[in-house]
Every structure is written in C-alpha cells, then in structure tokens.
Amino acid sequence: MKQYIQLTNEEIKRSFKLYMIVVLAMVAIELVSVVAQVMYHARKVENFMEFNRVSVTEALKQIDTLGYSEASSFFSYMTLIGMAIVVIYAIQIWYRDWLGETKYIYRLLMLPGNRASIFFSKLTTVFLIIVSFIGIQWCVLQSGFYLFDWLIQPEYQNQSDLSPVRNVMNDFYTMNLIDLGIILAISLFIVSFIFLLILIERSFRKGKAIIRIGIEIFVPVALTIGILAFLDETHILLETEELILTIGISLLYFMYVIWKSLRLLQQKVTV
Structure with missing residues (x-):
C-alpha cells in the first residue's frame, strides 16, 4: 500500500x-x-x-x-x-x-x-x-x-x-450520483482496456501483439452484439433482468481486463 x-x-x-x-x-x-x-x-x-x-x-x-x-x-x-x-x-x-x-x-x-x-x-x-x-x-x-x-x-x-x-x-453534468457513477464506471473501464492493449503491445513482438490486440477487441464486441441480438430476438428476459445481466457481464469482463493486465505486467513485461 x-x-x-x-x-x-x-x-x-x-x-x-x-x-x-x-x-x-x-x-x-x-x-x-x-x-x-x-x-x-x-x-x-x-x-x-x-x-x-x-x-x-x-x-x-x-x-x-x-x-x-x-x-x-x-x-x-x-x-x-x-x-x-x-x-x-x-x-x-x-x-x-x-x-x-x-x-x-x-x-x-x-x-x-x-x-x-x-x-x-x-x-x-x-x-x-x-x-x-x-x-x-x-x-x-x-x-x-x-x-x-x-x-x-x-x-x-x-x-x-x-x-x-x-x-x-x-x-x-446533472451531478446525479447514479448518472455520475455510471459515467465514471464507463470511463474507468475504457481506461483499463486501453492499459490492457498497451501492455499487450509491450509484451509481445509486433506481429503477435497485433493479433492479440485484434482478438481482445473483436471477441468482446462480437459477444456483446451476439448476446444483445439473441435477447432482442427471443425476449426471454425482462428489461430489468437484461440490465442485471448486462451489468454482471460488464463487471466480469472488467475483472478479466484487470487480471489480464496484471498478469502481463508481472510475467511478460521485462526490463
């Protein structure tokens, strides 16, 4: 600390x-x-x-x-x-x-x-x-x-x-605490994701780094589009349940981004 x-x-x-x-x-x-x-x-x-x-x-x-x-x-x-x-x-x-x-x-x-x-x-x-x-x-x-x-x-x-x-x-700029919290959470996720891409670029050779960066960008985008399309077509969840599911998936992916970044920094980035 x-x-x-x-x-x-x-x-x-x-x-x-x-x-x-x-x-x-x-x-x-x-x-x-x-x-x-x-x-x-x-x-x-x-x-x-x-x-x-x-x-x-x-x-x-x-x-x-x-x-x-x-x-x-x-x-x-x-x-x-x-x-x-x-x-x-x-x-x-x-x-x-x-x-x-x-x-x-x-x-x-x-x-x-x-x-x-x-x-x-x-x-x-x-x-x-x-x-x-x-x-x-x-x-x-x-x-x-x-x-x-x-x-x-x-x-x-x-x-x-x-x-x-x-x-x-x-x-x-409504300064509503819920809206402000959502904005800050999204900002924190975006910054964390940028950090992950930088650490990938610093951890591997150019060709391999580009492939890995492409995967990190493509996979979550494809999964997000796929899940949203599936939920929109099937209507198996209520709006509240969809919101909870979205928040849950977002939190899990945020934890993955942090874990992956720390793993690269600990094991791949060298002096």
Whole structure:
C-alpha cells in the first residue's frame, strides 16, 4: 500500500503542470467563447437596428434573443476535446516511461514488491484526472452562466433558456450520483482496456501483439452484439433482468481486463 501511494503521488506530480496548463487553457477558451457570443449577438442586433432603422423589439423578432445554450455551444466541443485528451494521456502515461530519455520504466520494474502497484497508481492518476475534469467543467458551466447573465442586456436574453447546462450535456453534468457513477464506471473501464492493449503491445513482438490486440477487441464486441441480438430476438428476459445481466457481464469482463493486465505486467513485461 505504501508503494502504491508513493507511486500515485509521483505520477500526479509528473502530470500536474501539463494538466494545469490544459485545464486553464480550456477554461479560458470556454469563458471567452461566452463573452464573444454575447458581444457578437449584441453587435448583430445593433447593426440590424441601424441598417433597417427599427426598434430593439422589432430587431429581436428577426434575429431572436440569445440563450445560454447558444452562448455555451462551444462547451460541448471542449468536452469532447477533454475526453480525447484523457484517452491520449492514458496512452502517454505508459509510453513516456519507455520512450523518455531516462527510461523511467526500468526503475519502476526493478522496484521490490508487487508490480500491481505500478498499474493501479497509473489507473488511479487517470481516474482522478477524469473526476477533476468533470468537476471543473461543471464549475465552468455554472460560472459561464453567471458571466452570461451579467454581460447580456435583459431584453436580449432568452428568458425561456435559463438552464446553466446545455441540453446535450445534461447526461454529463446533472451531478446525479447514479448518472455520475455510471459515467465514471464507463470511463474507468475504457481506461483499463486501453492499459490492457498497451501492455499487450509491450509484451509481445509486433506481429503477435497485433493479433492479440485484434482478438481482445473483436471477441468482446462480437459477444456483446451476439448476446444483445439473441435477447432482442427471443425476449426471454425482462428489461430489468437484461440490465442485471448486462451489468454482471460488464463487471466480469472488467475483472478479466484487470487480471489480464496484471498478469502481463508481472510475467511478460521485462526490463
């Protein structure tokens, strides 16, 4: 446990500067995009009024008012970019140890004790980044709403759109504990699966590694499609029973991914 905590702390320290740069850049872009949308809408209304010599009310009938959903439309793209960054980081957190000038992986693999601490320290670090990203993004959405409400003139604002969360992002930022738990569980599984593929690539020669990676991807996809198709055609289970079965299979496969990754790290990955 002590080694796991020390390695997790080391991984966090190694990633902290880059993480802060990325987060601050995303926050700045998102908040600036709200300001830009409000200013652009106001300028558009003023230009229409000046060109057509009409009142604000008549101009807004043609141009329409601005809601926070439209002003924060860039947030959804930044969320997708954030997801992509997490996936890239999940890959980079392993390969930087092999490809860095100091070959840090040699130090890790030669540490006394169980190598499982190496795996779980990296998994914990990525998981903490995912949790913090969701929390920060939620705070930015709330802050952006207050910024929007402060900047825009009342008559320019769409009063029917007062939600600080855009509709397409509700599933991510409702902060409902069940929904949040499902999102984090899926994220953890995806990261674990990426770790497995990386360890397979590091454990075997290129040709054999490609075949094994293909099998690890194809088999679960084929089984999932087959089971879902069978259940859809036969209707032998109720919806609740199907959900329980799906959760059970997912948990079993998650346990397999962790077991397989640890086995490769213990027995196949060498200095």
